[in-house]
Amino acid sequence: MLAALLAAACVLLVALPFLKEPSPASDSLHELDEAERRRLERLEARDRALAALKELEFDHRTGTISDEDYRTLVGPLRREVAAALQALQADAGSPADGTAGEGRPSGGRTS
Amino acid sequence: MSELGRAALLVTLGLSVYALVAGVAAARLGRRRLALSAQNALLAAFVSTAVASAVLLAALLRHDFSFTYVARTTSEALPTAYTISAFWGGQEGSLLLWLLVLTGFGAAAVRLNRSWARDLVVWVVPVFAAVAVFFAFLVVAVASPFATQPAPADGVGMTPSLQNPYMLAHPPLLYLGYVGLTVPFAFALGALLSGRTDERWLVATRRWTLVAWTALGVGQLLGAHWAYVEVGWGGYYAWDPVENAALMPWLAATAFLHSVMIQEKRGMLRIWNVLLVFLAFSLSLFGTFLTRSGVVNSIHAFTQSSIGPWFLAFIAVTVAVSVAVLLRRLPLLRSRARLESPLSREAAFLYNNLLLLALCLAILWGVVYPLLSEAVRGEAVVLGRSYYDFFLRAFGLPLLLLMGIGPLIAWRRASLASLATTFRWPTAFALATGAVLLALGAGSSLPGLVAYTFSAFVAATIVLEFARGTAARKALGATSWPGAFFSLIARNRRRYGGYVVHAAIVLLAVGIAGSSAFDSVGEATLRPGETLEVGRYALTYRSLDERQTANATELRALLSVRRGGRDLGTLEAGKNAYTVEQQVSNEVGIRSDRLTGEDLFVIAEQIDPDGTVTFRVFVKPLVNLIWLAGLVFVLGSLIALWPDAREQRRLAERASSLGLTTSR
Amino acid sequence: MIALSVAAVLAVFLLYTSIAGGGNASVSPSELRGRSDPVQLAGLVVGPVTGDAHGGGLRFRLRDIGEKSGVTVPVRYTGSVPDLFKVGRHIVVDGRLRNGVFVAEPGSMITKCPSKYSPAQKAGTG
Numbered sequence: 091m092l093a094a095l096l097a098a099a100c101v102l103l104v105a106l107p108f109l110k111e112p113s114p115a116s117d118s119l120h121e122l123d124e125a126e127r128r129r130l131e132r133l134e135a136r137d138r139a140l141a142a143l144k145e146l147e148f149d150h151r152t153g154t155i156s157d158e159d160y161r162t163l164v165g166p167l168r169r170e171v172a173a174a175l176q177a178l179q180a181d182a183g184s185p186a187d188g189t190a191g192e193g194r195p196s197g198g199r200t201s
Numbered sequence: 202m203s204e205l206g207r208a209a210l211l212v213t214l215g216l217s218v219y220a221l222v223a224g225v226a227a228a229r230l231g232r233r234r235l236a237l238s239a240q241n242a243l244l245a246a247f248v249s250t251a252v253a254s255a256v257l258l259a260a261l262l263r264h265d266f267s268f269t270y271v272a273r274t275t276s277e278a279l280p281t282a283y284t285i286s287a288f289w290g291g292q293e294g295s296l297l298l299w300l301l302v303l304t305g306f307g308a309a310a311v312r313l314n315r316s317w318a319r320d321l322v323v324w325v326v327p328v329f330a331a332v333a334v335f336f337a338f339l340v341v342a343v344a345s346p347f348a349t350q351p352a353p354a355d356g357v358g359m360t361p362s363l364q365n366p367y368m369l370a371h372p373p374l375l376y377l378g379y380v381g382l383t384v385p386f387a388f389a390l391g392a393l394l395s396g397r398t399d400e401r402w403l404v405a406t407r408r409w410t411l412v413a414w415t416a417l418g419v420g421q422l423l424g425a426h427w428a429y430v431e432v433g434w435g436g437y438y439a440w441d442p443v444e445n446a447a448l449m450p451w452l453a454a455t456a457f458l459h460s461v462m463i464q465e466k467r468g469m470l471r472i473w474n475v476l477l478v479f480l481a482f483s484l485s486l487f488g489t490f491l492t493r494s495g496v497v498n499s500i501h502a503f504t505q506s507s508i509g510p511w512f513l514a515f516i517a518v519t520v521a522v523s524v525a526v527l528l529r530r531l532p533l534l535r536s537r538a539r540l541e542s543p544l545s546r547e548a549a550f551l552y553n554n555l556l557l558l559a560l561c562l563a564i565l566w567g568v569v570y571p572l573l574s575e576a577v578r579g580e581a582v583v584l585g586r587s588y589y590d591f592f593l594r595a596f597g598l599p600l601l602l603l604m605g606i607g608p609l610i611a612w613r614r615a616s617l618a619s620l621a622t623t624f625r626w627p628t629a630f631a632l633a634t635g636a637v638l639l640a641l642g643a644g645s646s647l648p649g650l651v652a653y654t655f656s657a658f659v660a661a662t663i664v665l666e667f668a669r670g671t672a673a674r675k676a677l678g679a680t681s682w683p684g685a686f687f688s689l690i691a692r693n694r695r696r697y698g699g700y701v702v703h704a705a706i707v708l709l710a711v712g713i714a715g716s717s718a719f720d721s722v723g724e725a726t727l728r729p730g731e732t733l734e735v736g737r738y739a740l741t742y743r744s745l746d747e748r749q750t751a752n753a754t755e756l757r758a759l760l761s762v763r764r765g766g767r768d769l770g771t772l773e774a775g776k777n778a779y780t781v782e783q784q785v786s787n788e789v790g791i792r793s794d795r796l797t798g799e800d801l802f803v804i805a806e807q808i809d810p811d812g813t814v815t816f817r818v819f820v821k822p823l824v825n826l827i828w829l830a831g832l833v834f835v836l837g838s839l840i841a842l843w844p845d846a847r848e849q850r851r852l853a854e855r856a857s858s859l860g861l862t863t864s865r
Numbered sequence: 866m867i868a869l870s871v872a873a874v875l876a877v878f879l880l881y882t883s884i885a886g887g888g889n890a891s892v893s894p895s896e897l898r899g900r901s902d903p904v905q906l907a908g909l910v911v912g913p914v915t916g917d918a919h920g921g922g923l924r925f926r927l928r929d930i931g932e933k934s935g936v937t938v939p940v941r942y943t944g945s946v947p948d949l950f951k952v953g954r955h956i957v958v959d960g961r962l963r964n965g966v967f968v969a970e971p972g973s974m975i976t977k978c979p980s981k982y983s984p985a986q987k988a989g990t991g
Contacts, residue, residue, distance in 0.1 A: 093208030096209055096249055097208070099248075100216055100245040100249055103242075104216070105238065106241055108234055111234060116233075117233050119231040119233045119319070120319055121320050122320055122859070126859055127397075129858075130399050130855075130859055133855050133859075135468075138465070138466060148693075152669035152673040153673075154609055155619070159611055159619045162616075163614070432948075433948075434945065562875065562878070563878055581890065582888040582889065583888050583891045583905055584888040585888060726919060783951070787947075787948045806919060806946070807917070815919040
């Protein structure tokens with residue numbers, strides 16, 4: 091009988107999503123579409139470039155990277171950050187630093 | 202009660218199968234509620250496994266010998282703590298523990314990531330479920346902990362050598378490690394299956410991998426300490442297949458932890474990372490298999506059991522499926538970034554990976570060689586210590602050196618001139634240390650001397666990094682030197698936590714080098730009053746004592762110790778004869794020097810009826826650094842693991858700008 | 866490039882193990898007949914156990930694991946004797962056959978921890 095109780099409880103847990111929403115507006119799983127996937131990649135590229143720049147500055151300040159090496163490396167990194175920010179801006183016309191979600195298209199993805 | 206246990210495991214199996222099938226269906230058809238249902242099934246599987254575990258634990262604590270498992274692993278007289286440890290002491294119980302941790306970790310990992318990585322999680326659930334199906338099937342059909350029998354009056358009891366505190370911590374930690382590696386594996390495979398190429402699977406699993414890796418490392422150090430003080434042959438690692446079984450996934454996981462950083466910073470090595478995590482998980486399964494199938498001759502050898510073939514089949518399936526999915530998604534994983542220079546941090550990390558992997562494969566080769574040679578030549582050839590020692594030095598020493606170079610070399614490209622400046626002081630320090638040690642006689646072992654010199658180099662680089670970082674923070678406006686130091690670490694947890702872990706490895710290297718390359722040993726048969734000299738120590742055998750305890754007769758030889766003329770007190774070594782189990786155990790005498798970390802290790806090899814004792818004495822320099830390294834290792838991991846509010850905020854922003862954190 | 870280095874590394878192992886041959890063949894007592902090369906002998910200890918490992922040598926016999934009766938090989942062992950050594954224990958020892966007696970390398974005996982994970986039938990050994 092304890093076993094039966096356990097089994098029943100588990101079945102309940104498993105059926106819960108269907109019981110809570112017997113007839114939902116949409117049952118489709120939110121999948122990132124092309125645009126969002128690209129945006130995610132660009133966000134990651136931006137964060138990566140920013141982090142690399144920050145690390146370079148830190149390494150330079152602590153003396154791990156010499157002035158010369160710093161000068162050689164900082165140019166390309168800054169260009170990379172600029173390019174990443176530009177790509178994001180071109181993307182959904184949202185603010186350059188990607189905060190908040192305004193201006194983002196919202197059609198066809200209600201959860 | 203056993204019916205409840207059996208039923209609970211059956212429920213777990215059913216739920217796992219459901220989670221697998223429903224999970225795959227939900228992922229392919231994009232059905233939200235079905236996906237949620239599959240997630241819930243994983244959680245429910247944990248609950249029912251927990252119920253089964255509770256049943257077993259209760260049976261153990263009540264000494265219910267109608268459970269065959271309980272009768273086989275405990276007895277009435279067994280202290281409670283060890284009765285609890287009997288849960289994982291036997292085959293069936295340990296498999297149940299695997300399943301419990303697996304479903305627990307799976308449910309938690311999925312739950313924590315379900316809102317911001319929904320499209321990824323939907324594929325991760327079936328992968329966890331698949332592994333759970335295998336283990337649930339094992340405990341239901343092949344090795345059930347709930348077999349019953351007519352209850353005997355008393356149980357068989359636990360081997361005395363297992364009755365010590367290590368048994369309480371060593372296996373569970375290893376399990377946390379082995380099972381923990383399932384998390385990055387499931388997310389990696391899930392990411393591939395979902396066709397996602399973003400880094401969310403890495404971010405989601407980073408802490409899980411770190412915890413599993415730390416647990417695996419600490420578990421192994423505990424095992425080594427156990428071998429050192431309890432088994433007492435004078436060593437702590439024997440390159441036994443079962444010891445190697447835990448080392449191999451740990452090495453692969455170490456490689457993974459490093460190369461993941463490259464993917465994070467440069468977006469490179471994606472295919473490599475996926476392969477590494479597959480390897481780590483497969484090795485973890487292989488390790489679990491090795492420790493219980495009796496396939497390879499080992500000091501821990503367990504008899505041939507029916508579990509073996511099932512494990513092998515599962516490992517084969519896992520590898521096949523993983524590689525197939527990887528090949529299918531290969532185009533997606535190719536990255537644009539390239540290695541710009543063989544002299545860069547990326548390159549250093551790559552060399553580190555290659556060396557770690559080479560060592561891992563060397564050990565794997567050594568473990569399977571007897572099986573291969575038996576299949577090919579008809580006789581099993583066992584590779585000895587010299588094989589492993591050779592490759593440990595060949596790959597381990599360069600790795601040690603790289604540990605000092607990697608953190609200080611620039612990303613992308615480092616000029617030779619800058620390298621010369623950066624490494625000037627550490628190199629000078631290392632060479633000076635080497636020269637001093639050579640003068641002190643360390644030239645007796647070249648690998649040992651090299652290890653010491655490289656360790657000095659790495660230690661210098663670590664101190665330099667901390668010093669320079671603190672100075673930079675102070676210049677930025679920190680209030681005091683300690684303040685600067687702590688804020689430096691707090692703001693760069695992963696980096697400085699990593700440095701602390703490197704410091705732990707340096708301690709480990711020095712401890713191993715000292716105790717294996719520069720140790721001394723002496724043996725003599727003494728009558729009371731006679732002295733044995735080993736190294737700078739003089740041990741005089743005073744008397745033989747016999748004591749009776751509840752379950753054993755204890756024989757102890759008393760020795761007085763002197764070093765360089767100074768009296769250092771007394772030491773006892775001897776044997777215990779256990780009455781019920783009819784076994785004798787060695788009880789070694791260890792004197793640890795707090796200042797130098799040196800151990801005086803005494804084994805009473807043979808005690809003759811007339812009171813003559815044959816002693817074997819080791820002097821092991823610096824060996825206690827190994828145990829200290831374990832503590833430092835945990836500290837470093839904790840620092841690296843510590844949640845970072847700023848990082849969390851950034852990830853939350855990223856997710857919300859994609860609309861990924863809406864509820865449900 | 867990575868694939869090449871992995872291949873190179875594997876080649877190194879193969880070379881090492883075939884040339885340096887750091888290993889000894891592992892045989893059971895019944896396979897020992899006629900062999901005079903150094904091997905690793907794995908078997909079950911059969912009494913009586915006599916002698917002194919730190920004196921003239923500990924003497925006992927070994928037989929194949931898993932067989933009720935059959936070939937036994939006399940062994941003479943010197944050096945450290947592990948705790949778990951006793952009649953009925955599964956041990957492994959390096960050495961070679963000389964004049965019908967397996968003379969062991971001093972200190973090479975390894976005993977196997979009694980089965981933790983043995984199937985139910987072996988319950989008696991604990």
